[in-house]
Amino acid sequence: MARIGVFICHCGENISATVDCAKVAAVASNFPGVAYSVDYKYMCSDPGQRMIIDAIKEKKLDGIVVGSCSPRMHEPTFRRATAEGGLNPFLCEMANLREHCSWVHEKGDVTTAKAIDLVRTLVEKVKRNTPLLPIKVPVTKTALVIGGGVAGIQAALDIANTGHKVVMVERDPSIGGHMSQLSETFPTLDCSQCILTPRMVEVAQHPNITLYTYAEVESLDGFVGNFKVKIRKKAKSINEKDCTGCGLCCTKCPTKKIPSEFEQGLGFRSAIYVPFPQAVPNKPVIDKENCTYYTKGKCRVCEKVCPTKAIRFDQEDEILEIEIGAIVICTGFNILKTSFFPEYGYGVYKDVIDGLQFERLASASGPTLGEIRRPSDGKIPQKIVFIACAGSRDPAKGIEYCSKICCMYTAKHAMLYKHKVHEGKAYIFYMDIRAGGKMYEEFVRRAIVEDEAQYIRGRVSKVYEKNGKLIVVGADTLLGAMPVEIEADMVVLATAGIASEGAESLAQKLHVSYDAYKFFAEAHPKLKPVETNTAGIFLAGACQAPKDIPESVSAASGAAVKVAALFSNDELTRDPMVAFVNRTAPPVFSTCVGCFLCQPVCPYQAIEKEEIKDRQGKTIKTVARINPGLCQGCGTCVALCRNKAIDILGYTNEQVYTEVVALLNEY
Amino acid sequence: MDDIRKKAKELLENKTVQVVIGYGKGSGEEARAIFVRDAAKTDQLIFDETCLQNLAVYILKHEVKHLGKIAIVATSSVLRSIMILASEQQLKDGDLVVLGITSDGKYIDLPNFKAIEDYLATLNVSITDKEKELLKMIDAMTMEERWAWWQNEFSKCFKCYACRSACPMCYCPKCTTDSNQPQWIPVASHQLGNMEWHLMRAMHLAGRCINCGECAKACPMDIPLNLLTYKMIDEMNANFGVTVGMKPDAVFALSTFKNEDKENFIR
Numbered sequence: 001m002a003r004i005g006v007f008i009c010h011c012g013e014n015i016s017a018t019v020d021c022a023k024v025a026a027v028a029s030n031f032p033g034v035a036y037s038v039d040y041k042y043m044c045s046d047p048g049q050r051m052i053i054d055a056i057k058e059k060k061l062d063g064i065v066v067g068s069c070s071p072r073m074h075e076p077t078f079r080r081a082t083a084e085g086g087l088n089p090f091l092c093e094m095a096n097l098r099e100h101c102s103w104v105h106e107k108g109d110v111t112t113a114k115a116i117d118l119v120r121t122l123v124e125k126v127k128r129n130t131p132l133l134p135i136k137v138p139v140t141k142t143a144l145v146i147g148g149g150v151a152g153i154q155a156a157l158d159i160a161n162t163g164h165k166v167v168m169v170e171r172d173p174s175i176g177g178h179m180s181q182l183s184e185t186f187p188t189l190d191c192s193q194c195i196l197t198p199r200m201v202e203v204a205q206h207p208n209i210t211l212y213t214y215a216e217v218e219s220l221d222g223f224v225g226n227f228k229v230k231i232r233k234k235a236k237s238i239n240e241k242d243c244t245g246c247g248l249c250c251t252k253c254p255t256k257k258i259p260s261e262f263e264q265g266l267g268f269r270s271a272i273y274v275p276f277p278q279a280v281p282n283k284p285v286i287d288k289e290n291c292t293y294y295t296k297g298k299c300r301v302c303e304k305v306c307p308t309k310a311i312r313f314d315q316e317d318e319i320l321e322i323e324i325g326a327i328v329i330c331t332g333f334n335i336l337k338t339s340f341f342p343e344y345g346y347g348v349y350k351d352v353i354d355g356l357q358f359e360r361l362a363s364a365s366g367p368t369l370g371e372i373r374r375p376s377d378g379k380i381p382q383k384i385v386f387i388a389c390a391g392s393r394d395p396a397k398g399i400e401y402c403s404k405i406c407c408m409y410t411a412k413h414a415m416l417y418k419h420k421v422h423e424g425k426a427y428i429f430y431m432d433i434r435a436g437g438k439m440y441e442e443f444v445r446r447a448i449v450e451d452e453a454q455y456i457r458g459r460v461s462k463v464y465e466k467n468g469k470l471i472v473v474g475a476d477t478l479l480g481a482m483p484v485e486i487e488a489d490m491v492v493l494a495t496a497g498i499a500s501e502g503a504e505s506l507a508q509k510l511h512v513s514y515d516a517y518k519f520f521a522e523a524h525p526k527l528k529p530v531e532t533n534t535a536g537i538f539l540a541g542a543c544q545a546p547k548d549i550p551e552s553v554s555a556a557s558g559a560a561v562k563v564a565a566l567f568s569n570d571e572l573t574r575d576p577m578v579a580f581v582n583r584t585a586p587p588v589f590s591t592c593v594g595c596f597l598c599q600p601v602c603p604y605q606a607i608e609k610e611e612i613k614d615r616q617g618k619t620i621k622t623v624a625r626i627n628p629g630l631c632q633g634c635g636t637c638v639a640l641c642r643n644k645a646i647d648i649l650g651y652t653n654e655q656v657y658t659e660v661v662a663l664l665n666e667y
Numbered sequence: 668m669d670d671i672r673k674k675a676k677e678l679l680e681n682k683t684v685q686v687v688i689g690y691g692k693g694s695g696e697e698a699r700a701i702f703v704r705d706a707a708k709t710d711q712l713i714f715d716e717t718c719l720q721n722l723a724v725y726i727l728k729h730e731v732k733h734l735g736k737i738a739i740v741a742t743s744s745v746l747r748s749i750m751i752l753a754s755e756q757q758l759k760d761g762d763l764v765v766l767g768i769t770s771d772g773k774y775i776d777l778p779n780f781k782a783i784e785d786y787l788a789t790l791n792v793s794i795t796d797k798e799k800e801l802l803k804m805i806d807a808m809t810m811e812e813r814w815a816w817w818q819n820e821f822s823k824c825f826k827c828y829a830c831r832s833a834c835p836m837c838y839c840p841k842c843t844t845d846s847n848q849p850q851w852i853p854v855a856s857h858q859l860g861n862m863e864w865h866l867m868r869a870m871h872l873a874g875r876c877i878n879c880g881e882c883a884k885a886c887p888m889d890i891p892l893n894l895l896t897y898k899m900i901d902e903m904n905a906n907f908g909v910t911v912g913m914k915p916d917a918v919f920a921l922s923t924f925k926n927e928d929k930e931n932f933i934r
C-alpha cells in the first residue's frame with residue numbers, strides 16, 4: 001500500500017481566501033494510500049519545507065503531493081525538500097490550487113470540491129511515479145558565431161577571451177557588417193572604420209578564433225553542448241595560403257564595372273575583388289557570376305599576373321563538419337531598398353537614395369571620397385530632403401514596428417551634410433523624433449540648433465522629378481496639415497530596417513523561432529533577451545530587431561556570458577522528462593514495430609534507429625530510440641505512435657490516463 | 668496462370684523461396700489463401716474472379732515468416748500494401764519474391780520495388796461503384812445524421828477484431844486494444860467503446876490504408892468500415908496530393924512538414 005503525504009498550502013490568503021484548505025487536507029487524508037495530510041500557511045517557507053522533510057522520515061512516506069501554486073513557481077523548491085527528506089525528487093507532484101482554482105473561482109463549496117479533485121488526481125498519479133535520474137550530457141567547449149558584424153565580432157572576442165574556442169562564419173568575403181559601411185557614428189560622431197577595424201583585425205589574429213569568411217551554415221544537428229554543424233565554404237577561387245593580398249589581380253581584372261555591394265551600388269568593383277580596403281581577411285575572391293572566365297570560358301588575366309600563383313579556378317565549395325557546444329546568431333539586418341516605394345519613384349530617380357548610400361557618400365573612403373555629391377550628375381546638392389520612417393510604422397506597407405535607428409542616423413546625416421556643405425539646407429520629414437538613449441536627445445538637439453536641420457512633422461506623399469530637381473510633396477501636421485512642397489536636389493529615405501536575407505531559412509536550419517517579420521525570436525522579451533527557445537543557441541545584435549551599435553554590442557557581450565556560463569560546466573544536467581521507447585518480454589522485445597513514422601514528426605530530430613541484438617550480436621529487431629540529450633519531452637511522438645510504444649518519463653500514458661480516470665470517477 | 672504455377676514451381680524447386688502464398692480453391696464459393704511449400708503442389712494455385720483477398724496480410728505474420736523466404740501472388744492491392752510496408756521499413760527490396768498478376772490473370776515480372784512502382788503508376792486505382800454509391804449517400808448527410816448513421820453501424824460491432832486481423836497494415840505485435848495498462852479501449856462492446864475502437868482504427872490507418880476492403884469483407888456483421896478509412900485516402904489526396912501506396916519510399920503525410928505544404932498555420 002502506498003504511503004502518500006499530502007501538503008496543502010494556503011499561500012497566505014491566495015488560496016485560503018476561496019478554498020477551504022483545512023477541509024481539502026481532511027478529505028485527502030481519507031484517499032486510499034494517503035498516510036499523512038496537513039495544511040499550512042506557507043508550504044514554501046522554511047518551516048513549511050521542514051514539515052515535508054520531517055514527515056517523509058517520520059511517516060515513512062513514499063510519495064508527496066503538494067497542493068499549492070504553479071509548478072513553474074515552486075516545483076524545484078518542493079522537489080529539493082523531497083530529496084532532502086530522502087526520497088527521489090521526482091516522487092513529488094504539485095497540484096496547482098492557485099492558478100487553476102483559487103484565483104479563477106469564487107469562494108464556495110464547489111471551489112473547495114475542485115481543489116479536492118485536483119489533489120486526488122495527483123495522489124493517483126504519484127502512486128505510479130517512479131524514481132528518475134537527471135540526464136547528464138558532456139559539453140563541447142567551442143562556440144559558433146554566425147555573422148561577423150559588430151555584434152558577432154564582440155561576441156567572438158568576448159568568448160575567446162574567456163579562453164574558449166570560437167568558430168566564426170561570415171557569409172560575405174569580409175567581416176565588419178554594416179558598421180564597416182558607416183561614415184561616422186551617432187551620438188559621438190567617431191569614425192566607424194577607425195573604431196571597428198582594430199577589432200576586425202583582432203578577430204583574425206586571436207589564437208582562439210577560427211574565421212571562415214565567404215561561408216555559410218549548411219545544416220545543424222545535435223543539442224546543447226553537443227551540436228554538429230556543417231559549414232559550406234564557398235569557393236573563393238584563390239589559395240588563401242599563397243595569396244599575399246597584393247591586389248595586383250584586382251587592378252588588372254578587365255571586368256571592372258560591377259556595382260559594388262559595399263558601396264551600395266554607388267561605386268564599382270572588379271570580378272576578382274576585395275570588398276573594401278580594410279577588409280578582413282584582406283584577400284580577394286572571384287565573383288563567379290561576373291568573371292568572364294567562369295561565364296564565357298576565357299580571360300584568366302588574374303592567374304597570369306598573380307606573383308604567387310594563388311588563383312585556383314578549379315576550386316570547389318568545401319563542406320566542413322565541426323563539433324560545437326553553443327551558438328550565437330549575429331546575422332544582423334538589412335534595409336529596404338528605394339525600389340520598394342512607388343510614391344518615391346520605385347528607385348528610378350537616381351538622386352533618391354537610402355541611408356546606407358548616404359553613409360557611403362559621407363565616407364572619406366567612399367566613392368566620392370567623402371564629398372556629398374549626388375549620384376546623377378555629381379553636383380553638390382544645395383537642398384536635401386530626408387524622409388524618416390520610410391516604410392516603418394506603416395501597417396499598409398506591412399511593417400508596423402519602429403525601425404529605431406533611423407531617427408538617430410537621419411539627425412546624423414543632416415549634421416554631416418551641414419559640416420561638409422555649409423550653405424546646404426537639410427529638411428527632415430518625421431512622424432515623431434525617437435531619441436531615447438544616452439546623449440541621443442542632446443544629439444538631435446544639436447542637429448536642430450547648431451546645424452539648422454529643419455524638422456517638418458508630417459509625411460511625404462510623393463516625390464517626382466522636374467527640371468533636374470526632385471519635387472517633394474508633403475504635409476506639415478503641426479501647421480494643420482498645411483501642404484508643403486520642396487524643390488530638392490537629393491532625397492534620402494530612412495528606409496525600414498528588415499530581417500537580413502536568408503534569416504528565415506537559417507532559422508529553420510537551426511530550429512529556432514522567428515517572428516512575423518522574420519527577425520529571430522528571443523526566449524523572453526524581458527528576462528531572456530539573448531536566449532532563443534532552443535537551449536544553447538543565443539542571439540545578439542540586429543538579427544533580433546533593428547538595433548544600434550551600443551545595443552548590438554551589449555547584447556553580444558550578454559550572449560558571450562551565457563556561452564561562457566554554459567562552458568563553465570564539463571557536463572550539463574537536464575530534467576529526465578524525456579520520451580523513451582518501451583521494452584517488453586521476448587519475442588516481441590518492444591511494441592515498437594520500427595515503422596519510423598514517428599521520426600519526421602520530432603521537432604528536435606531526437607528519434608534514431610536502434611538494433612536489438614541477441615547474445616551472438618545478431619539483430620533481432622530494429623526499433624526507434626529516443627536520444628535523451630535531444631528530446632525536449634514535447635510528447636508529439638507519443639501521440640503519433642499507433643501502438644503506444646513511446647512514453648514520456650514522468651508523464652507516461654499510464655500516469656496521465658490514471659489522472660484522467662481519477663478525475664472522471666466520483667470519489 | 669500457368670506462368671505463375673511454373674514460376675512458383677521453379678522457385679520452390681531451386682529453393683529460392685520456401686513458401687508461395689497464393690490462391691487455392693476454398694470450401695465454398697470463394698477462393699482462399701494457400702501456402703504452397705512443396706513444388707509438386709503448385710498446381711493447386713488458381714486465379715479467378717473470386718481471388719480477391721489481399722494476401723499481403725500474411726507477409727508479416729509470425730507463423731508465415733518462420734517458414735522461410737516468401738513468394739507471393741500479387742494483385743494490385745497486394746502490391747500497394749507491399750509499398751506501404753516498405754515505406755514503413757517492414758520490408759526491404761529482395762525480402763520476398765513478387766509474382767505480379769493482372770486482374771485478368773496474366774503474370775507480370777516484377778523483379779524489384781522499382782518495377783512495382785513503375786507498374787503501379789500505370790494502373791488506375793479507384794473504388795467500386797457500390798462504395799461510390801454509399802459514400803455519396805454519407806456525404807449528403809448532415810453532421811448529426813452522419814454521426815447517428817455510424818453509431819448505428821458500429822452498434823452492431825462485437826469486437827471480434829476480424830477487421831484488424833485481415834488488415835495488412837494492422838501488423839502491430841501489440842495493438843493498442845490489447846493494452847490494459849491503461850485500458851485504452853474497453854473490452855466489452857458497448858456503444859461508446861465501439862465508437863472509440865473504430866475512431867482509433869480509422870486514425871491509425873489514415874494515410875496508410877489503401878482501401879483493399881479486407882476489413883469490411885472480414886466483418887461478420889457487414890459493417891462497411893472501410894468507408895471510414897477510404898474517406899481518409901480522399902482527404903489525404905485533397906490536402907497533401909498523395910495517393911497512398913504507390914512508392915516504396917513514401918514519406919508519411921501526417922508526420923511530415925514541408926515548407927511548400929498548402930496550410931501554413933503551423934509555421
Ligand SMILES: Cc1cc2nc3c(=O)[nH]c(=O)nc-3n(C[C@H](O)[C@H](O)[C@H](O)COP(=O)(O)OP(=O)(O)OC[C@H]3O[C@@H](n4cnc5c(N)ncnc54)[C@H](O)[C@@H]3O)c2cc1C
Pocket residue numbers: 146147148149150151152169170171172174175176177178179182184185186187215216217330331332333334335355356359405409412500501502506540541542543547548549550552
Ligand atoms: C544608414 C545606417 C546608419 C547607421 N548609423 C549608425 C550610427 O551612427 N550609430 C549606431 O550606433 N548605429 C548605426 N546604425 C546601426 C548599425 O549599423 C547596426 O547597429 C549594426 O550594424 C548592427 O550590427 P550587427 O552585427 O548586429 O549586424 P550587421 O552589421 O548587419 O552584421 C551582420 C553580419 O552577418 C553576416 N550574415 C548575415 N547573414 C548571414 C548568414 N546567414 N551566415 C553568415 N553570415 C551572415 C552579414 O554579412 C554581416 O557581416 C546605422 C544603420 C544604418 C542602416
Ligand code: SF4
Pocket residue numbers: 581591592593594595596597598599623624640641642643644645646
Ligand atoms: S515508436 Fe511507434 S511510431 Fe515510432 S517506430 Fe516504433 S512503432 Fe513506429
Ligand code: SF4
Pocket residue numbers: 578579601602603604605606607626630631632633634635636637638648
Ligand atoms: S517527446 Fe517530442 S522531442 Fe522527445 S522524441 Fe518525442 S517528438 Fe521528439
Ligand code: SF4
Pocket residue numbers: 642643831836837838839841842843844867868871872
Ligand atoms: S488498430 Fe492500430 S494499434 Fe491496432 S493493430 Fe491496427 S494499427 Fe496497430
Ligand code: SF4
Pocket residue numbers: 823824825826827828829830831882885886887888889890892
Ligand atoms: S470485424 Fe466487424 S465486428 Fe469484428 S471488430 Fe471489426 S467491425 Fe467489429
